Amino acid sequence: MKFLKFKRLAAAALAVTMVFSLAACGTPGEPEKKDEEAAKTEAPAEGGGASAAADAEKPAAVTDEDWAAMQKEPVFGTELNYLFNGGACVSAKYMAEVQGYYKEYGINASYLEGESVVNTVGTGQCLWGTDHIATMLVPVTNGVNMTFVAGAHIGCKSIFVPADSAIKTVEDLKGKTIAIHDGIGNSDQNITYRLLDEYGIDPTKDVEYLDIADSAATVAAMESGEVDASIFSDYFVLANYKEDMRMICSITYSPEFQDEPCCVTAMNNDFIKENPVHAKYVVKAIKRAGEFSRLNSKEAVQAMYDADKMTGEQADQQIFWDSLHFGLSDAFTERALREIAEDYIRLGIITQKDMTADKVMEMAWNPVCPDAEIDGLTVGDPVEAENAGVPVKQNESPAKDDKFGLSK
Numbered sequence: 001m002k003f004l005k006f007k008r009l010a011a012a013a014l015a016v017t018m019v020f021s022l023a024a025c026g027t028p029g030e031p032e033k034k035d036e037e038a039a040k041t042e043a044p045a046e047g048g049g050a051s052a053a054a055d056a057e058k059p060a061a062v063t064d065e066d067w068a069a070m071q072k073e074p075v076f077g078t079e080l081n082y083l084f085n086g087g088a089c090v091s092a093k094y095m096a097e098v099q100g101y102y103k104e105y106g107i108n109a110s111y112l113e114g115e116s117v118v119n120t121v122g123t124g125q126c127l128w129g130t131d132h133i134a135t136m137l138v139p140v141t142n143g144v145n146m147t148f149v150a151g152a153h154i155g156c157k158s159i160f161v162p163a164d165s166a167i168k169t170v171e172d173l174k175g176k177t178i179a180i181h182d183g184i185g186n187s188d189q190n191i192t193y194r195l196l197d198e199y200g201i202d203p204t205k206d207v208e209y210l211d212i213a214d215s216a217a218t219v220a221a222m223e224s225g226e227v228d229a230s231i232f233s234d235y236f237v238l239a240n241y242k243e244d245m246r247m248i249c250s251i252t253y254s255p256e257f258q259d260e261p262c263c264v265t266a267m268n269n270d271f272i273k274e275n276p277v278h279a280k281y282v283v284k285a286i287k288r289a290g291e292f293s294r295l296n297s298k299e300a301v302q303a304m305y306d307a308d309k310m311t312g313e314q315a316d317q318q319i320f321w322d323s324l325h326f327g328l329s330d331a332f333t334e335r336a337l338r339e340i341a342e343d344y345i346r347l348g349i350i351t352q353k354d355m356t357a358d359k360v361m362e363m364a365w366n367p368v369c370p371d372a373e374i375d376g377l378t379v380g381d382p383v384e385a386e387n388a389g390v391p392v393k394q395n396e397s398p399a400k401d402d403k404f405g406l407s408k
Helices: 011-024 047-055 062-071 092-098 133-141 187-198 213-223 235-242 269-275 278-294 297-306 315-324 330-347 358-364
Strands: 079-083 106-113 128-131 146-153 157-162 176-182 209-210 230-232 244-249 262-270
Touching: 062 278, 079 244, 079 315, 092 106, 092 128, 092 278, 092 297, 092 330, 106 244, 128 278, 133 146, 133 187, 133 358, 146 269, 146 278, 146 358, 157 187, 157 235, 176 187, 176 213, 187 230, 187 244, 213 230, 230 235, 235 244, 235 315, 235 358, 262 269, 269 278, 278 297, 297 315, 330 358
Parallel strands: 079 106, 079 128, 176 209, 176 230
Antiparallel strands: 128 262, 146 262, 157 230, 157 244
């Protein structure tokens, strides 16, 4: 097979690529914390104290009413930690720090590197983070202490086969084995379920799943014929195997999935309840950063390289970045989240017998800073959402065309 002639990447180089392509989308793991944050493993202290309130100067971007309220909230004057492990998919919350948006609102925000959003934001070790809906929605319905406060972007994963595979369409996946990478019932399988279901394949009966530890091992399994197809990060394939793999279906490039986000930002519920004004301005900063990342994508990618938050060929990272449609409207995200909830219930991904889409939305969706709160905000919805209330504007030259030979 042509696939057997793949170039052999050096193990170290492949490992680096995988860290920045997989961890970027929330793949579970426990990377080392950045040096200056290594000791900050506990939840942020509550209460900035009277001295912090007395010494603080009101930022021009915060209203008098909101500033007065912020000074009464428990976290006022303290450092607020969020989760960021590097990479494009989850970058908007970090870009808000790089661009100084948090500081504009009097918020001292600093990132930690650590475990998944579910483990860190759900427990309050970090106060907000970004990850796949497919990773976080089920834990939220099972009582993890966080909710979704903003959409992040569209896409980032697809199902691929070897370039010379006899599999040409989604229908050809019937009876085949598909590799996933984060365990049965987790994000890779949940994304695959909805991809297959969209094209009329029963994901619970028509295919088999094989959980493989990482993408490098999956490549070997595809070479040996142990698996027929795999879900991968688009960047992983773009950077390493663009000529050797062929995309079959995608949440990034398939038209059927251009109306929904892949990833969202989640926030700790206690933080929201006890510090609603801080929460509002944090989300305002993140939404502005999403807009910046979309409309100034080359500058944003360069900023990531300058801070050593990206590796690999910058041209590949730029293509991947421009495929994501950063900065989605609340209306776009809310409508899609309800559809995803309905699908998860129907497909048995959400298993509670009394769960409804309304209950899921009540538990999962809490837009603490509506789009209308941000003057001049534009969003990245590929199709303008009904009642979005904000204009839709894209990067001048988004790389949204098919870079992988998508079969339809």
